[in-house]
Amino acid sequence: MTPPSPHERPSRTLLVLLLLAACTLITLDARGGTSSPVDPARSVVGTVLGPVETVTSAAVRPFRSVGSFFSTTDRLRADVARLTAENSRLKGRLATSAMARNRAAELDGLLASSRQTGYALVPARVIAFGPAQSFSRTVTIDAGTSSGVYPDMTVLNNDGLVGRVLRAEASTATVLLIVDQESVVGGRLGADMEVGYLRGRGDLGGHARLDLNLVDGSATPAKGEVVATWGSKDDAPYVPGVPIGRVTAVYSSPRQLSERAVIEPFVDFSSLDLVGVVVDKHTRGDRPLIRAGTLTGSHDGAGR
Amino acid sequence: MSGVRAAALTALVVAAIVLQVSVFPWLAIDGVTPNLALLVVVAAALVRGPEFAAVLGFLSGLAVDLAPPADHVAGRWALALVVVGYLVGRVRHDAGTSAGAALVAVAASSFVGTSIFVLSGMLLHDPDVPAAQALRVIPIGVGYDVLLTPFVLPVVMRLLSRLQPRRVAY
Numbered sequence: 001m002t003p004p005s006p007h008e009r010p011s012r013t014l015l016v017l018l019l020l021a022a023c024t025l026i027t028l029d030a031r032g033g034t035s036s037p038v039d040p041a042r043s044v045v046g047t048v049l050g051p052v053e054t055v056t057s058a059a060v061r062p063f064r065s066v067g068s069f070f071s072t073t074d075r076l077r078a079d080v081a082r083l084t085a086e087n088s089r090l091k092g093r094l095a096t097s098a099m100a101r102n103r104a105a106e107l108d109g110l111l112a113s114s115r116q117t118g119y120a121l122v123p124a125r126v127i128a129f130g131p132a133q134s135f136s137r138t139v140t141i142d143a144g145t146s147s148g149v150y151p152d153m154t155v156l157n158n159d160g161l162v163g164r165v166l167r168a169e170a171s172t173a174t175v176l177l178i179v180d181q182e183s184v185v186g187g188r189l190g191a192d193m194e195v196g197y198l199r200g201r202g203d204l205g206g207h208a209r210l211d212l213n214l215v216d217g218s219a220t221p222a223k224g225e226v227v228a229t230w231g232s233k234d235d236a237p238y239v240p241g242v243p244i245g246r247v248t249a250v251y252s253s254p255r256q257l258s259e260r261a262v263i264e265p266f267v268d269f270s271s272l273d274l275v276g277v278v279v280d281k282h283t284r285g286d287r288p289l290i291r292a293g294t295l296t297g298s299h300d301g302a303g304r
Numbered sequence: 305m306s307g308v309r310a311a312a313l314t315a316l317v318v319a320a321i322v323l324q325v326s327v328f329p330w331l332a333i334d335g336v337t338p339n340l341a342l343l344v345v346v347a348a349a350l351v352r353g354p355e356f357a358a359v360l361g362f363l364s365g366l367a368v369d370l371a372p373p374a375d376h377v378a379g380r381w382a383l384a385l386v387v388v389g390y391l392v393g394r395v396r397h398d399a400g401t402s403a404g405a406a407l408v409a410v411a412a413s414s415f416v417g418t419s420i421f422v423l424s425g426m427l428l429h430d431p432d433v434p435a436a437q438a439l440r441v442i443p444i445g446v447g448y449d450v451l452l453t454p455f456v457l458p459v460v461m462r463l464l465s466r467l468q469p470r471r472v473a474y
Contacts, residue, residue: 014355018362018386025366025379030428038370038378045370049322053372056326128325130373132335132441133418135425135433138373140325166375174373202437204335270335 043169050172054142057127106274109158110290119239120283121156121276121290122147127172129272137180137202139163141275144171148283152237154229157275160266161185161229161244164237165277173277178244179208179269186230187212187244187263194219195230198244198263204270210245210263221247221261239278309467316463317364320344321371336444338452341368341381342417345389346410347460352468354393361389377430384420388413406457407450414449418442 029038110123124143130136143149145168155162155175163177178185179200187198196214203209212227225247231240245265252259276290283289320340328337341364349357365382368374392399392413399409422438 011355015358015386015390018358019383022362022365022379022383022386025382026377026424026428029378030430036378042370042378045367046372049318049371052318052322053326056322060327060330128322128373129329129332129337130375131324131329131337131339132332133337133339133421133445134374134376135422135437135441136375138375140373167372169372172372174375176375202434270332 042167046167046169046172046174050140050142050144050169053128053140054172057125057142106158110274110276112158119154119278120281122149122279122283122285122287123274123276123290124149124173125274126272132204135202136182137177137200137204137269138166139175139177139272140172141175141277142172143277143287144169144173146170146285147287148279148285148289149173149277154235154237154239154242154278155275156242156278157267157272159243159268161238161242162267162269162272162275175275177204177269178210179203179265185210185238185244186232187227188230188240189214189219189221189247190226190228192219194221196261198227208265208269209248210265212247212261212263214259214261217259220252220259221250223247223250227263235278306469309469312463312467313360316344316460317341317360317367320364321367324368325371325373333444333448334440336441336448338448339414339417339445340452340456341365342385342388342414343410343449343453343456344460345385346392346413347457348464349389349392350396350399350406350409350457351461351464352393353396354390357389357393358386359389361385361387376425377428380421380424380428381417383424384417387420388417391416403454407453410453410457411446411450414446415442418445 025038029036032038107123110121122143124141124147126139127142128140130138141149141155149165149168151165151168153165155164161178163175163180163183165173166176167174176183177200178198179202181200181202183200185198186195188195194214194216196212198210198212201209201211212221214221227244227247229238229240229242229244232238243266245263247261248264249262250259251261279285279289281289281291320343324337324340328340331337345357345361345364348360362382362385365380365385366378368381368385369376369378392409395409399405419442422433422442425433
C-alpha cells in the first residue's frame, strides 16, 4: 500500500469498479424477480447471522424492562436509605418474577388465540427489526425451517395479525409486517362480511394505519367495525379469521369507485416480541407446538 | 497477520450490523436506528483513506443488504456506502483535524448515504418510498448518527489504526 501524501490521487478505477459492481448486483437482484440469483447469498448470510442476532437479542432482553422497572419504583428509591440488604435481595427476586409473569401472560395470550382460531402455532420471538431508513417493515424471528416454519405462512400474536413469512433459514425467518407498503392482505368486515384489500402505509408505532379498499363500492364500513383476514387459497399466505384491526375513519371520493376506510391494527408493531407462526397441525419440529390450547412437545424434553 | 486483520475487520462490521438490527430497535427514535455500518465506513475513511473505505463500504453495505431482516434489492446500501467511503476519504485531511469537522463529516455522509439509498429505491420502486416519509426519516437518521458519533467514532478509529499494517516512516 502506498503511503498517503497530502496530494494523493485516489484511484478512480477502483471507485468505478465498485460502483459498477454495486449497480450490477442491483440489476441482477431487481430483474431476477422471485428467483433472484442473489437469493443463495442472502440465505447464506441469514444462516450465519441469524444465530448471532438470536444470541444478541437474548442478551439484551432482560435490560429492555429496566427503564419501566425504575420508573415504577421511584417512590421506593426515595426510601433507599432505609432499605436493607434483605430488601434489595427481595426486590431483585420481584423483578425477575414480574418478568416471568409477563412472559407467562404472553404465552397465555398466544394459547388463547390458538384456541379461538383453532390453528396450530409455532411460538417464536422477534430478534431483529429492519430500520426505518430501509423503508421496508420486516422483522426476524428465531424460528426457521427446523421448527417447521416455511415461506408464505401467517404470523400472528395474541392481539391479531402480524404478517407473513417471506424467507426461512434453518433457525431464523424473515417476516413482512402488514404495515409494510408492499403488503396487501385480503380483509373481511365483521358486520356485513364485505371483502376488501388492506394496504400498509409503512408506519410503525402508535400511528400505524392500514388502508382498506372495499371491492363493493356501495358498501359502507362503519366506524369501529372489526376487520379480520379473508383467507387465501390453501391458507397461504394468510389463514382466514385472524383479527386485523378496527375501522377508525371512512372516506369516499367521487373519483374512486370503492370506499376507502382507515384501519387501526390491533397489534402494536413497535414492541413486537412473542409471535406465533400458523403451521400444519402435524408439523414435527425442534420446538413444541401450541395446538388449540395445549402445548405439546414433539421431542422428549423439548416441551412440557 | 493479514488473515487476522481481515477477521478483525469482519468481526467489526458484523458487530455493527447485528447491533443495528437487534439492539438499537429498542432505542429507536420513531423507528429510526443509528446507521452503525456507515459510522464504521466513515471511521475507515478518516483513518485509511478513500480506496480502503470504498472497498470496506462495498463489503459492509453488501452485508447490510443481505443480513436478515433486510428485504430490499441487494446492492443498494453497497452503492451508498461506496460513495460515502470515497467522499469522506477524499476530504479526510480536513475532516480528520478536529472533532467538529468529524461531526460534520458524519452528518454529511449520513445524509448522502441515506439519500442515495432512498433515490435508488425510488428509481427501482422497491419499495415506492413516499417523499414525505423520506424527508421525515432522513433528518432523524442524521441526528441520531451525529449523536452516536462521539461514542463510536473514536473507538472504531483507534481500532482501525491498530489494525493498519506497519509502514516505514517517511
